Amino acid sequence: MLWVDKYRPKTLDQVIVHQEIAENLKKLVTEQDCPHLLFYGPSGSGKKTLIMALLRQIFGTSAEKVKVENRTWKIDAGSRTIDLELTTLSSTNHVELSPSDVGFQDRYIVQEIIKEMAKNRPIDTKGKKGYKVLVLNEVDKLSREAQHSLRRTMEKYSASCRLILCCNSSSKVTEAIRSRCLNVRINAPKEEQIVKVLEFIGKKEGLQLPPGFAARIADKSNRSLRRAILSFETCRVQQYPFSSNQAIPPMDWEEYVSEICSDIMREQSPKRLFQVRGKLYELLINCIPPEIILKKLLSELLKKLDEELKHEVCHWAAYYEHRMRMGQKAIFHLEAFLAKFMSIYKAFLIATFG
Amino acid sequence: MAPLLQSSQPWVEKYRPKQVKDVAHQDEVVRVLTNTLETANCPHMLFYGPPGTGKTTTALAIAHQLYGPELYKSRVLELNASDDRGINVVRTKIKDFAAVAVGSGQRQGVYPCPPYKIIILDEADSMTEDAQNALRRTMETYSKVTRFFFICNYISRIIEPLASRCAKFRFKQLPEEIMSNRILHICNEEGLTVDTEALSTLSSVSQGDLRRAITYLQGAARLFGSSISSKDLISVSGAIPREVTEAIYAACKSGDFDLANKEVNYVIAEGYPVSQMLAQLFEVVVGVDDISDEQKARICKSLATADKCLVDGADEYLQLLDVVSNTMRALCNMPQEFSYDI
Ligand SMILES: Nc1ncnc2c1ncn2[C@@H]1O[C@H](COP(=O)(O)OP(=O)(O)OP(=O)(O)O)[C@@H](O)[C@H]1O
Ligand SMILES: Nc1ncnc2c1ncn2[C@@H]1O[C@H](COP(=O)(O)OP(=O)(O)OP(=O)(O)O)[C@@H](O)[C@H]1O
Ligand SMILES: [Mg+2]
Ligand SMILES: [Mg+2]
Numbered sequence: 001m002l003w004v005d006k007y008r009p010k011t012l013d014q015v016i017v018h019q020e021i022a023e024n025l026k027k028l029v030t031e032q033d034c035p036h037l038l039f040y041g042p043s044g045s046g047k048k049t050l051i052m053a054l055l056r057q058i059f060g061t062s063a064e065k066v067k068v069e070n071r072t073w074k075i076d077a078g079s080r081t082i083d084l085e086l087t088t089l090s091s092t093n094h095v096e097l098s099p100s101d102v103g104f105q106d107r108y109i110v111q112e113i114i115k116e117m118a119k120n121r122p123i124d125t126k127g128k129k130g131y132k133v134l135v136l137n138e139v140d141k142l143s144r145e146a147q148h149s150l151r152r153t154m155e156k157y158s159a160s161c162r163l164i165l166c167c168n169s170s171s172k173v174t175e176a177i178r179s180r181c182l183n184v185r186i187n188a189p190k191e192e193q194i195v196k197v198l199e200f201i202g203k204k205e206g207l208q209l210p211p212g213f214a215a216r217i218a219d220k221s222n223r224s225l226r227r228a229i230l231s232f233e234t235c236r237v238q239q240y241p242f243s244s245n246q247a248i249p250p251m252d253w254e255e256y257v258s259e260i261c262s263d264i265m266r267e268q269s270p271k272r273l274f275q276v277r278g279k280l281y282e283l284l285i286n287c288i289p290p291e292i293i294l295k296k297l298l299s300e301l302l303k304k305l306d307e308e309l310k311h312e313v314c315h316w317a318a319y320y321e322h323r324m325r326m327g328q329k330a331i332f333h334l335e336a337f338l339a340k341f342m343s344i345y346k347a348f349l350i351a352t353f354g
Numbered sequence: 355m356a357p358l359l360q361s362s363q364p365w366v367e368k369y370r371p372k373q374v375k376d377v378a379h380q381d382e383v384v385r386v387l388t389n390t391l392e393t394a395n396c397p398h399m400l401f402y403g404p405p406g407t408g409k410t411t412t413a414l415a416i417a418h419q420l421y422g423p424e425l426y427k428s429r430v431l432e433l434n435a436s437d438d439r440g441i442n443v444v445r446t447k448i449k450d451f452a453a454v455a456v457g458s459g460q461r462q463g464v465y466p467c468p469p470y471k472i473i474i475l476d477e478a479d480s481m482t483e484d485a486q487n488a489l490r491r492t493m494e495t496y497s498k499v500t501r502f503f504f505i506c507n508y509i510s511r512i513i514e515p516l517a518s519r520c521a522k523f524r525f526k527q528l529p530e531e532i533m534s535n536r537i538l539h540i541c542n543e544e545g546l547t548v549d550t551e552a553l554s555t556l557s558s559v560s561q562g563d564l565r566r567a568i569t570y571l572q573g574a575a576r577l578f579g580s581s582i583s584s585k586d587l588i589s590v591s592g593a594i595p596r597e598v599t600e601a602i603y604a605a606c607k608s609g610d611f612d613l614a615n616k617e618v619n620y621v622i623a624e625g626y627p628v629s630q631m632l633a634q635l636f637e638v639v640v641g642v643d644d645i646s647d648e649q650k651a652r653i654c655k656s657l658a659t660a661d662k663c664l665v666d667g668a669d670e671y672l673q674l675l676d677v678v679s680n681t682m683r684a685l686c687n688m689p690q691e692f693s694y695d696i
Contacts, residue, residue: 028576035364035569041625079442111437131362148480152410152434159363169670171629176507179405179566180366182573183592188623223623291669298672302615310611311679312692318660318676322668347694 003233004226007201010064012053016197017189017225018046025054028182032130036154036163038139038178040170041186044224047166050186051135054164058133059093066091075108084108094133100141107146110136111153118157131162139165140172147174154180188223191215197225198232207236210244220248253288254296260338261300268342273335280334290330294321294337301341309348316340365572366565369540374415377408378564379532383523387416394420394468398493398502400517402509403525406565412525413474413503420472422465429456429467434476444485444492448473452496471500479506486513493519527562530554536564537571546575548582555584559591594626599634606681614678621674628670632657632677639681649684656680 009015012022028034039047055063066089075082084105089096095117099106117132139147154163154177165181167173189197198214217235221228231248239246250258260276283293298317302310316337324333371377374387383401390396401409417430431451437443456469475481493502493516504520506512528536534553541548548556548571560567573590574582598621605614621631639645639653660673683690 024577028573030576032362033364033368033572034576035366035572040627042623045625145480148477152476155367155410156434158367170625170627171664171670172667176405179563180569182569182590185592185625187625291672295669295671302612307611308693311683311688312694314615314672314675314679315692318663318668318672321672322663322666325667325669344692344694351694 002230003201003205004229007197007204007229008049009053010056012050012057015046015049015053016200017193018050018186021184021186022050022053025050025184026057029054029058034162036158036165036181038165038167038170038173038181038183039186040140040167040173040183042188042224043168044226045186045188046225047186051164051166055091055094055133055135059091063091063094066096073109073112075105075112082108093130094135096135096137098137099146100138100143104143104145106143107149110142110146111149114150114153114157114161114163118160131160133162133164135164135166137166138168139177140167140169144174147177151176151180189225191218191221191223194218194221194223194225194228198228201229201232205236208241210242213242213244213246217248220250253283253286253293256283257293257296258300261297261304264338264342265301265304265345268346273339273342276338277331277335280331280338284330290324290334291321294324294334297334297337306348309344312344313341316344364569365540365544366568369536369543369568370411370414371408372415373419374412377412377415378536379528380408380412380523380525383412383525386521386523387412390416391419391466394466396468396470396501398504398520400504400506400509400512400520400522401525402506402512402522404507404527404563406560406563406567407525407527408564409505409525410476413476413505417472417474417503420466420468422462422467425462425465425467428454430472430474432474432476444481444488448489448492448496452492452500456499470498472503473500474503474505476505477507478504479508479511483513486516490515490519528557528564529562530557533557533560533562533564533567537567540568540571544575544580546571546580546582549584552582552584552587555587559587559593592627592630594621594630594634598624598626599631599638602631602635602678603638603681606678607685609682609686611679611682614682615675618671618675618678622671628674629661629664631674632661632664635677635681645685649687652684652690653677653681656684 012026015022039051041047052063069088069090071086071088073084073086075084082105084102086097086099086102086109095113097109097113099109099113102109114134117134136142142150150163163181165173165177170178170183195214195218198217199209202209202214214232217228217232220231234249235242235246238249256279260279263272263276263279280293284290294317298314301313305313320333320337320340323336324330327333374384374391377384387396399413401413403409414432418426421429431448433447451473452471456471461467478486489502493500502520504512504516509517509522509524530553534557537548537553537556540546556567556570560570570587570590571582574586577590578586602614602617602621605617608614621628636654636657639650639657656677660677663673664670682688
């Protein structure tokens, strides 16, 4: 098992970061009338960990006995039936899924599942009717229609089915949904906190950490706890005992992006553009999300550019990312951004050096 | 639906008014509907307005008050965006429902039970235009025996032929005193104490949305106990602290791109919603008096562009960075046009 999973705290008492939020969550579920919750925050900040620990707090260890199912829904859409397949994780008291995985048909899933859950309401130990919890991941990726579908259902079945929504950017969740939840912001852990987690894992694994080593990993992690733990484990595989100046390896794909940046700064021509196209494809094939590629490209370029150019380049990055979102083929827009960059940079070079 | 256990419902549901007269601040519609209760006459209705202002509450309350619990099921059809409302469904479901006769309007006890059925189309703005068009005919065909209640946030999404058949009511955001009254009522029931400062904070962070105010109140009550302060409410509301917005603005003023980029990264890492950041930045920009109108206009233009892009699903970091870059260029009087863009 990877360390990120092995050392994921199981209960709200065990968390190393976000302790205050964990305490608050405990208080929140002391009564049966907890409102719907929306967890939001950057990737790798610990949302999922808290949600799972919260479920355990509400339902006890039974929440950990989950089964993974590939479920098919048959949707009656008037003139035809639609088959939708989706992986669900469920225990007796909760169901977890990522409806955006079925693309624009996500609304059917949210429509069906809540009604279905509301129908079989569990009985809790005191013989009272309890509620079930539906965890929806990546709600920022839900289509507008799906988000609209959630609105009234969330209210109508709120006695029997409580929702825990999880996403990275809450700006993409409609006002109407946010207004129906208690919003819980999970910020990325500070570097000191990441160091604490790494030291904890080091101790459990019986490792000797040179001074400042954990801090260097944390510094390279971009405040993502997941990323820090992953690179810690990679370091362990590459060389142990650790040496204090041991390199913290970047992710493969990031190195690749850096290469692209050097390529386009060295030469601006259609030929070069054609060459880097191959590299972009390579990244996309390896399932690196296009907006992540674009952001990494930008951050690498910003390191090397003059003040004046930084403004221009960041503008075009925002511009093409937006277009990419509206369009269909990511590669067009990534390439358009690179072409734009080349043209600006070339104009700059000519103006500066003749 | 099975009878609900009171205690297991979130407060927003627990304190949803059951009677039209308890709906706060929407006097016009309350007056018309109170009249309906006496005369049993009711036009088609269209409720529109921002979230959490009582639209759904009002529609459900009048339906319950007209028919009572026994007839409710057979007389009221509630369709919302969670039901499939393609053209076919609209045609069949509504037809099936409307076609069954209701008999004569016999008053039953306190319930007027008028001789028509009510169809509530909640969240009607998410219906397709085709489905709405299909409704026109249905409305006409069954106009004697049905009344439609359309509910939506944006009236512009309702096609004109439907809207013009209805009596339209705009639901207004709740002003501070009305909201405070309602909140105080809940505090009373739940045994909470709030001071006036907390009440005014609650009203400002929830921006006229009573549902949000109630949710914050419940959150604060669970987290911080029965005596609730303004600080507690700010913390559950997830508002962005002033210092953060001010740091961004100061970075823009400094003219140092890397510094501004660092601040933007901070906002993202802290998980603050960028849409809200834009709103708060807007207030700062409009409020300062040491920059020209032209500079303000430049900044506001870029805020508007970014807001639209966010709605389209664009990346939060890139949009905020673009706004910050534009703001910096406006504040430092850098030219609006790019030099190397050909
Ligand atoms: N409170 C915590 N204390 C200690 N370690 C934690 C804590 N939260 C998370 N972690 C560690 O960080 C890893 C990443 O956290 P998690 O999967 O919860 O992130 P996430 O916010 O759901 O990210 P994403 O948005 O990318 O899905 C976990 O696998 C766990 O090892
Ligand atoms: N005018 C009001 N008077 C009393 N309570 C209200 C009022 N408006 C909202 N509320 C409270 O807020 C909750 C949500 O209100 P309601 O469902 O009617 O909002 P809505 O206008 O239908 O919003 P949306 O557009 O998001 O569907 C209610 O349960 C009630 O507790
Ligand atoms: Mg996760
Ligand atoms: Mg409503």
